[in-house]
Amino acid sequence: MDIRSIKPVFFSPTETTAKIVIKIAQGINPDIITGINLTPPGARSQDFGQLNDELTIIGTPVYAGRVSPEAVRRLRRIKGNNTPAVVVVVYGNRDFEDALLELRDIATELGFRPIAGGAFIGEHSYSNETAQIAVGRPDDQDMEAAKRFGEAIKGKMSEVSTLDDIPALHVPGNFPYKKWVERDAMAPVTVESLCTLCAECVAACPTAAITVADSVATAENECIRCCGCIKKCPTGARKWENAWIDQVRKWLNENCRQRKEPQIYL
Template identity: 45%
Template sequence: MSVESAALVYFSPTGTTKAVLSKIGEGLASKLHHIDITTEDRENIVVDDSLAIIGIPVYAGRIPPVAVQRLKRLSGTCPCVCVAVYGNREVDDALLELKNLVTERGFKMIAAGSFIGQHSFNTAERPLADGRPDSSDDALAVNFGEGIAAKLARNDLSEPAVPGNFPYKPNGPSLGGAPVTVADSCDLCGECEASCPTHAIKITDGVVVTQPDECIGCFACVQACPTDARVFPATERLEKVRQWLFDTCKARKEPVTYI
């Protein structure tokens, strides 16, 4: 079969998952249709393309729970590719969890991959997969897209094995706290409010109000703010995690594909 149109479906608060999926799509040479579920509120999302490439970031070795909720609103019967993007620590059970979830939604997984994206906790002092995906990752993603197109051209819909264990590891604890807005730097543009996957940010009477209990620590608002007014306070837990990741995940990991 040929891939006339492919849907790129992603939950991607800081944009790396979207970037990886876009490169895989380039290799397919098809019409690409973006379905961004990062802040999506629709109850039903029907995918009627000839292929779906579905991507999520790894949070504590799992799919972020809010992304699970969004993925459960998808349905489709086409072949699909599962992609987990992670910050150079581990994928753990996220790819298996994604495969199981999309299979329940009617899709047929025919390929999968894990790719590396700059860690949301990256800082200049403690770089974590800084600048990834880079040109080498991009080339591998395009090549993966070409491999998927070739597999479909052979009418091969076989399901590759993916790593992971069931029962899955438990979801990670909250980072404690949420980003705050430095009022002097904020021009109330609303980018933070629009970027928040859980709608935890509301601008009311000229003040940016964040519900800390709803914050998932994804850093979308910090990245989206054009004036650098959104700052995640360096809580003891966040700093400990940053240091641990910096100390233990220095060695560069490479994308792995299953086809």
């Protein structure tokens, strides 16, 4: 099977998933790459319909060992049409636990045919100067691995004449998936002395939780803790002031400093 058109579909508040998914698509090197970015607030209500491209690459971040629930809600607005799909999760150098299995199962439920899977590493959303977790990732080595994964997918597809020739995809993970624990509502704060009211945080927020007038206001109950606003703020004015986040950062710093490498399943 020749692949001429690819649709990367991704939810990526701090843009590491987007980078990986697009690099995998470039590794396959099709004639056409047209993506769907599920990150802006509008993607919550947009109807994407059925995807008839020759291959879809679905990428989401790992949140607490699962697919980000906000990504799941948005993915459910898309349907496959027996469309082959590559499922990709990006995690912050702790663990991806059941997320890749969950994403494979969601893709199947939506009408896709998962043919390959990958777990890649991105800078941890909670990483900061005192807890530097996977800083700068995906780096050149990760991007090369993503490109090679794309090349391998192309090779696998060229060896078969129909999708039925491809065996079911096996990826690690457990079912029932790890239990998702709802946390109390919380959101980053704005340091007013550093804030220029530029509204970059508003543009970065996938759930439209932030508004800017004379000052920045954040609706805690809308925040999904993705840290998009913190990473995008040009003056470093957005930050966490939360004991639970401090504790998570401390744990990550003590336990997740050793570099993990991408894993692929073909």
